[in-house]
């Protein structure tokens with residue numbers, strides 16, 4: 001048979017020989033066998049391929065935009081999209097109409113899948129964006145997608161794909177022109193999954209607790225590819241509930257979470273060494289893991305959380321070591337506060353403002369290159385060029401350093417970005433909305449420390465002369481329009497914003513002023 005670089009082909013090849021074994025077990029008691037994943041994804045792929053979609057001017061394969069609640073069927077839809085050779089476009093369930101309108105308009109998907117509840121407004125936006133096929137899929141397995149798919153054949157040969165062909169578009173955030181669709185290829189995703197399988201020591205008998213959303217890189221790619229490529233069972237949690245995850249630990253070996261999940265589990269007295277004794281590996285990413293959390297976790301469970309670093313554009317870039325490994329010299333301990341070493345195959349360098357390498361241990365902009373690094377931003381060749389160096393390194397947008405042993409530490413960001421509970425929030429986007437509201441002259445949003453979410457946004461608003469905008473009212477208006485995780489947790493109406501002599505708002509002073517707000 002001809003070799004196929006379709007990511008699905010590699011995942012499928014890793015299914016265990018016994019297709020009747022349990023592949024996914026949900027927290028509401030459902031079991032899906034490997035055969036179920038295979039058959040159902042074939043049926044949905046046949047449905048997609050049978051829609052008669054013709055390539056559009058972008059020449060990219062058809063995009064399938066998906067905004068649905070977390071379910072195993074949503075996972076199967078992802079697999080089906082790969083099989084069909086289409087491009088998966090996952091959307092945060094928190095996004096509201098302004099956000100969805102932008103993504104659908106920008107990506108022009110041929111197919112949109114949403115919940116029945118959102119169908120009235122999503123279908124309208126989809127039709128306006130030129131989408132001809134809108135299906136529904138709900139958490140209880142109802143909806144037109146499955147109704148249509150059950151009538152399709154259960155055999156399907158994965159579409160022939162090369163490593164540079166698109167598999168997914170992941171939007172970096174926001175609704176404004178700034179939001180960019182990162183184009184990830186079959187080769188990006190598979191190479192990264194293979195490296196992680198080895199680096200994290202995936203082994204027979206592993207079972208993963210999957211408690212993250214599946215519309216971002218962490219839950220969708222790192223977690224799901226990890227389990228599937230190892231033929232490992234997933235214990236599937238529809239929503240993160242610390243108590244239920246702790247209860248499942250004795251049946252699992254691997255857990256992946258953003259720091260907020262660890263903080264919330266630590267707050268539960270049921271977490272202890274005995275409960276975590278069966279676990280092999282706890283992995284954290286998507287936001288900085290505080291050293292206190294790392295230390296508390298070690299004391300409570302006996303496990304050192306393995307922190308790794310990545311982003312939508314690159315999937316995973318660096319990782320603390322799983323074990324001392326002769327192949328990776330000097331790499332032994334998991335060091336809290338660092339994100340470990342560049343993964344095998346990833347070149348990472350730290351560059352100063354002048355574009356030259358900084359001396360070891362000094363701070364600069366992180367740049368990366370490797371088979372995992374995305375192909376570029378969807379239909380933004382200019383933005384893509386800006387973010388890559390002449391010699392092909394991607395400017396990650398994070399500020400960091402690498403010590404003499406190779407450990408990488410992230411110390412800040414070169415873009416104005418807040419990471420809240422593992423979600424990226426761009427102040428400029430929210431400020432844009434605030435500045436357009438009646439009574440608002442200008443605004444500034446800064447991130448401040450928060451015990452649960454790590455960091456949250458705080459808005460400072462300046463009133464137009466003679467006007468008195470009310471902070472609560474402004475937040476309520478934002479809440480009507482934007483995903484709620486983006487809404488600043490507090491808003492203050494002040495007389496003026498601190499500025500430097502150049503007239504630039506000094507956000508560092510605001511951060512300092514409000515840093516104790518949630519302490």
Ligand code: MLC
Pocket residue numbers: 212213216217218219240258260261285286287309310311312420421422423453456484485486
């Ligand atoms: C929810 N809220 C948040 C929030 N999540 N606010 C700020 N930051 C967040 N992350 C809001 C809700 O809208 C709600 O507001 C209020 O906070 C209380 O919600 P909650 O019930 O406490 O939230 P919950 O549903 O429990 O969600 C918290 C969470 C979730 C931590 C479980 O945020 C989450 O799953 N985060 C993981 C994100 C993730 O997967 N990131 C990976 C990105 S990939 P209101 O107003 O509605 O009441 C990536 C690359 C990489 O970054 O390297 O991995």
